Amino acid sequence: MNLGMQANIGQSQEQVIAPALLQSVKMLQKTSQELETAIKEEVEVNPLLEVDDGDFDDQEVPIDKDPEELDPRASESDTEFPEDIENMAQGSLDDTAEVDGSYLDGDSAADVNWDSYLGDGTSYDDAPFNDLNSASKDPDEDWDRPIKDVGKSLQEQLEDQLRFWNGTHELLDQLEACGVSEEYFRKLVLYLINSINDDGFLCDVNHDGADVMIVKSDDPYIEEIERVLRKELTLEKATLPVREAIHVLQSFKPTGIGARDQRECFLIQAYAIPNFPDLAIRILEEEYENLLQLRYAKIAKSLEVSADEVKTAVASLSRLRPHPGFQLSRSYSHIINADLKVVEKKGEFDVVCFKTKMQKSLRINQTYKAILTDPSASKQDKEYVKAQLLKATDLIKAVDNRFSTMELVMRAILKRQRGFFENGPAFLKPMILQDVADDVHMAVSTVQRATDQKYVETPYGLYELKQFFSTGIKQGSSPDAEELSAAHILDAIKTLIDEEDKSSPLSDQDISDELLKQGIKVARRTVAKYREKELKILPKNQRKR
Helix, strand or coil, X not given: CCCCCCCCCCCCCCCCCCHHHHHHHHHHHCCHHHHHHHHHHHHHHCCCEEECCCCCCCCEECCCCCHHHCCCCCCCCCCCCCHHHHHHHHHHHCCCCCCCCCCCCCHHHHCCCHHHHHHCCCCHHHCCCHHHHCCXXXXXXXXXXXXXXXXXXXXXXXXXXXXXXXCCHHHHHHHHHCCCCHHHHHHHHHHHHCCECCCCEECCCCECCCCECCCCCCCHHHHHXXXXXXXXXXXXXXXXXXXXXXXXXXXXXXXXXXXXCHHHHHHHHHHHCCCCCHHHHHHHHHCHHHHHCCCHHHHHHHHCCCHHHHHHHHHHHHHCCCCHHHHCCHHHHCCCCCCEEEEEECCEEEEEEECXXXXXXXXXXXXXXXXXXXXCCCHHHHHHHHHHHXXXXXXXXXXXXXXXXXXXXXXXXXXXXXXXXXXXXXXCCCECHHHHHHHHCCCHHHHHHHHCCCEEEECCEEEEHHHHCECEEECCCCCCCCXXXXXXXXXXXXXXXXXXXXXXXXXXXXXXXHHHHCCCCCCHHHHHHHHHHHCCCCCHHHHCC
16 A cells, blocks of 8 residues: 555646735725825835825826736736625625603703713713713823724724733633633634624624524634623633633723623723722612613612712713723724715716825836846846736736726716705615616625725715615605605604604604604604614603603
């Protein structure tokens, strides 16, 4: 029996993503700030890439460069992203009960702006009972200021903290006893970091809004983490490595990050604040549901304390931030720049791209390129120059493809949403990604990348491109019935709630009835869904003042 090495010839099929295509996809999904950073970094390391230092006028430029003239390879089309390659690239790029009638006396205690507080929470001024707490608050206390790191995502900034984390000898010994190395433990924490949503909460990474796809991992600790996130397993019953990985993440800044729900987020912050009122912590631990329902009298009775004590304790909760992720997330800290502009000329609309000086002056360094035809240059030098030239031309083509794709998509949006640009947001029509994808003959995922975190300047302000997409609701049963966009209905619901009598808020049925008077037919359950899921507005009983 021959067990030695043998050479065999065979045929097999495998899919390979072309580097130029992968580069184009990466550039397309970047924000304008991320694109600028990527270009700067490449210019610093690639001698074949340079920026013209000449003066430039306006930033509005047409897309007319032909980078294929720069490419030493055979001509390729990189502006289209086939659906199958899109799918391959995806992985490598990742990218009401009635309220108890008893309230505490006092205007401020009953006047809780939970809607604003839980809906945003980026400012202490939004917090309920902030005015009650201001007198007792230490003006020198600055325990958790927002951290701004422009250009880095929430996950990236948490990863930075993980790099500087040093475990105690006791913890490392306990992990070693479980057969877990420090390196592997860091990977568990990193997995948790990638399970954080924009609010800063841990969530099931396989939850897509309606269904949960169960992860079957060969790694028992990863599978256990998923069970904890799906709340199939309590943290107390989890193994030590999983418990400690979650605790390590929750020790990062800002305080409250990595909580599994709002209550835990508040408790993490309360435990971290020196001399935080014990009664306030008890309310969070034992009476959280009554707190959400504003049942202050029940809280006082249950905890056997006076109404005034409950009032003071609840006021201290204004020091807690409901969404710690907002303090680190890119969406909170970065400056929004328009990528496109819709201009009107003699009654006709046109699309203009914005390019920075660096983006529109990117070019090949001809001095280094000349080495390829220099007979005195060594083979090693020529190979190096050729490799860097290919990288440089790929980047220039990817940048140009990014703008041409965004312009193409924006023109398709303009064609379908002309009513918006002529008459305003109230005339926004229902439109989905597939509609534009069909118009521009591209994959839906390409259109999604071209609209996510890309902004256009319109006569009605700055809009993210994905805001032009919304589903619609038919206003009748006939095939020819008018269809209103969800965005239009959302705006109408928000206007009604903003203008309601806060002492007697509108119920979902009231809102449905009021919309019908405006000619908008929406069922009560649809109003409830839009109010809760899209607008993040609390129900009637929790908006009452």
